[in-house]
Amino acid sequence: MKGKIKVLCLLILALLILGSNAYAAQLLTGDTYAPTVKKVYDEQRGMVSKFNADDKTYYPNEIYLPNEANPANYRIHTNYSKNTDACAACHATHTAVGQTLLQWGTVYDTCMACHDGTISTTYDVQMGTIATTQKPTYGGMFGSGNEDSLSNHLVTGAVQIFAAPGGNVTGNYETNDTPDKAGATAWDITFGCESCHSPHGLGGNARILNPNVNAYSYLNYxxxxxxxxxxxxxxxxxxxxxxxxxxxxxxxxxxxxxxxxxxxxxxxxxxxxxxxxxxxxxxxxxxxxxxxxxxxYPALQVKMEVKNYLQSGESVQHTSGINQFCGACHTDYNTDTGDIDTSTGSSDKLTGHYTEAYRHQVGFKVDEFKAFLPLTNMVYEKRSNGDVMTCLTCHYAHGVSKEFWKRTLLDSTKAAVYGYWSEVGENGLKELAGSSALKRAPNMGTCETCHRKGPAAEGYNANTGQSVSVTATTYESQTGATAVGSGKCQSCHPKYYTGWSKTAHFDNGVGCEACHGNGSLHVKAPNSRNITNPATKNVEGKVDTCGTANCHGKGATKRTEIYDFGGVSESIIYYSEAMSQVQEFKESKHYSKGGVYCSTCHNPHGMIADKNGIEKQLKYLPNALCGSCHDTGAAFDWATFMPKVARSDGSDQALHSFTAFESEMPGLR
Structure with missing residues (x-):
């Protein structure tokens, strides 16, 4: 017995030494719609930050960023010198985890590795703040998914561009053949960060806005x-x-x-x-x-003046192109004719290329309303021939929430805004219409800012002897929702539906609502408040979503501690019966210290095939998946750490505690 214990001790010590290089900077979230992990676990130093703005990079625990202490002097997306080192911040030439040689698994993960607040010296687009100033960004916020009244552009890769309101829903997509792109197709393109932004600054657009948005350049060759x-x-x-x-x-x-x-x-x-x-x-x-x-290939150009870059007093003034940019996807909503002096009458006549409707005009002079725009942080485009209304007059580009409205509309440092909205107060900053629709103010507040129907209707209560109030019906939660079936999800989430239909979840009748809850209210009024999004839960909640009694948590677990080293955190645990995958995973350092959860590695919405066509329900192939967090080396074999073990249902499944010494324990084959 003592001999076995000595062997086990040596194995544990070896693992601790080998583990000192674990958890490289690129820790995957697994969920493309969830915030990335801001800290990683190092055996010797514990939980350490993925980034410190000290112009030093501690590989493998830290993200590399050129001139990290002062990125304003080094525009990583546009400042390419002949000896540039910018490429290494996002790409790996020979050890990439994601396609196009990305160090992260998806474009969204790559962008959020820096812009979710991890890199404190640049924009935090998740919370909508400018570096360390905590001042709101011009573009708004994407949020983490559980904020009140949240709406955003869904840049996680969950939808195609044709889902854009005012876009082409016909299925007859425009195509064009060019010397570089055979059959370039608009609309049927995955929507993500790269849809609106060009990470390499192509075309020279301000804010690295994509000059080829929705295949504009390909189609207009x-x-x-x-x-x-x-x-x-x-x-x-x-x-x-x-x-x-x-x-x-x-x-x-x-x-x-x-x-x-x-x-x-x-x-x-x-x-x-x-x-x-x-x-x-x-x-x-x-x-x-x-x-x-x-x-x-002509660029769809967008110009603006950006002052005090990355400072608390940063300001942005658009000068041309933003209506055309938004209109590349929201085509029918762009009623800008280029004539800023004349109303097109678009609110009184049917317009639209794909669908006909009466629409608010954009691209006209705002002179009549200009004095009121600052009351709600509403903006305009300052063209050479006048100041005009744009899509961004009423909407933020990224998204909004109640918290963002609170920061922007109840900002006491802005006298005009605060004076206008202080009467409404924080309790009044709540969306009642189902979706906040990226608006600069809740409900129809942007309409009222310009059209001023409130002051015009003064006297009604006095003249009628009545006190009129408003009651609203909306879907603020999932309470009372009923099941509608996975087929209802397909129309908005075709990519996820198609991927899910190839998984074991589909084969075993595990539908969308098994993880996301009943969807009837969400179908009626789609918003983040009336559907369950496991990605917004904490690590325990995410794992427990998979670990219900009817899913990966089934099976008895009998845990016995057979040796305590005394003062040492490691101990030898014996399991007298085959245990559930989830309970087994919870015993691992990946869960207890690394903040890893099931969908960090597993893809609930799809499969991936190796070169032999063997499919696994993983985000990436196994060795690449491990290599995204660990310095594995060429000789690494994931199967060494995840051998097959017998489960309570009689099946053989890979070990999920990730510890090699457990391969000697009972129940292992």
Whole structure:
């Protein structure tokens, strides 16, 4: 017995030593709609932060960020020098976990590795704050999923772009063939952070807004466009002042022809986009040819003035393009005709390319309402020919919640805003209409700010001798909801539904409502308050979602401590019967110290296949999955740490306590 105990002690010591390199910086959340983990567990130092703004990187425990102490002086998404190190912050050349060589499993996970507040020197888009200032961002907040009156752009990859209100729901999607992209298709594209933002700053747009949003550049590919020499500037220019989208993956389609011959960039000509438009300079005979012809992808341009970047006094003033940008997806909602002086009458006549309706006009002068806009933090676009209403006049780009309204509308440092909203108070900042719809104020507060029907209706109570109040019916919780079946989820969440239909959950009749609760109220008024989202629960709650008596928690567990080392946290545990997967997992350090939960590794909505076509219900292939947190090395084999064990239902399933010495315990095959 003593000999066995010595062997076990040595094994435990070896694991502790080997574990000192565990938990590299890229700890996956597993749920693409959940906040990322801000701390990781190190055997020697305990829970440590994934980021410290001290210009030092402690691999493997810390995210790498160039010039991390002052990122304002190093725009990681746009400042590419010839010896740039920016790529390494997101990509791994030979050991990537995600597609396109990402160090995280998805684009959303990659973005949130920094922008969920982990990197304290940049924008926290989850909470909607500017770095450490705690001042609200211009774009609003995405939230964690459990905030009151929360609405946001669902950038987790759960929906396709065609789900955008005012978009193409017909299924007849626009396509175009270009030299770089055969059959480029709009609309049927997964919606995520990259849909609105270009992480590499292509096109030079402010706020790295995507110049090819919803395949705009692919669908509007320009051919044989004349560029005429301008002797004053020394460049060939076009009056439309196009900015080209170029570099990979737009290389083949970017062409310049001189006298009927295709020329080579860097050898025959140079392109210059520093002025906000792309211009051409020939390296031989510049100006001797009157006209050159170009083929290129035009950028959907958005311009703005950003002052006091990342400071508490940061301000943003849009100057052009935001209505067209939003309209790339919300097409029918964009009633901007370009004529800012004349009302289009869009509220009195049917408009729309995909669906007809009466719609509020945008793109007209706000002079009549301009004095009232600051009362609700409403904004406008300052064009060269006047100030106009935009989509962002009434809406935030990312999202809102009651908490965000409280920070922005009850901000005592802004006298005009506070004076207008203080009478409403915090209790009045509650959405009653079902969805807060990314609005700058609850309910129809943005409408009232400009249209001012309240002051115009003064005297009603006095003249009628009545006191009129409002009662509203809404769906604020899941209470009273009934089951509707998984088929109802498909129309809004087709990607998740299709993935789920390939899983063991589907095969065993475990539907959407088994994890998300009854969905009848959510179907009637979709919002985060009337549906259960396991991702918003704490670690224990997430694991318990999987560990119900009828699912992965079934099976008896008899736990006996057979040896206590005394003063040492490790002890030897004996299980006299096959235990449930969930209880077994709860005994592991992954759960007790690492903050890991079931869907960190498992994908409840899909399968992944290896090169032999064998499918597993995991987020990524096993070795890559382990490698996303641990420095595993080339010789690593996940099966060593997760051998098969007998379960109470008679099946053999992988061990979920992740400890090699337990392979000697009873019940293991």
């Amino acid at each position: 320009k051919s044989n466009v004349a560029y005429v020499y301008n002797s004053a500037t020394g460049y060939y220019e076009n009056s439309q002042k196009y900015q080209w989208v170029r570099s990979y993956p737009y290389n083949k389609g970017t062409q310049v022809w001189v006298n009927g011959q295709l020329k080579t960039e860097g050898v025959d000509y140079l392109l210059d986009g520093t002025s906000g438009e792309t211009r051409i300079k020939l390296l031989q005979g510049n100006g001797s040819v009157t006209v050159v012809y170009a083929y290129f």
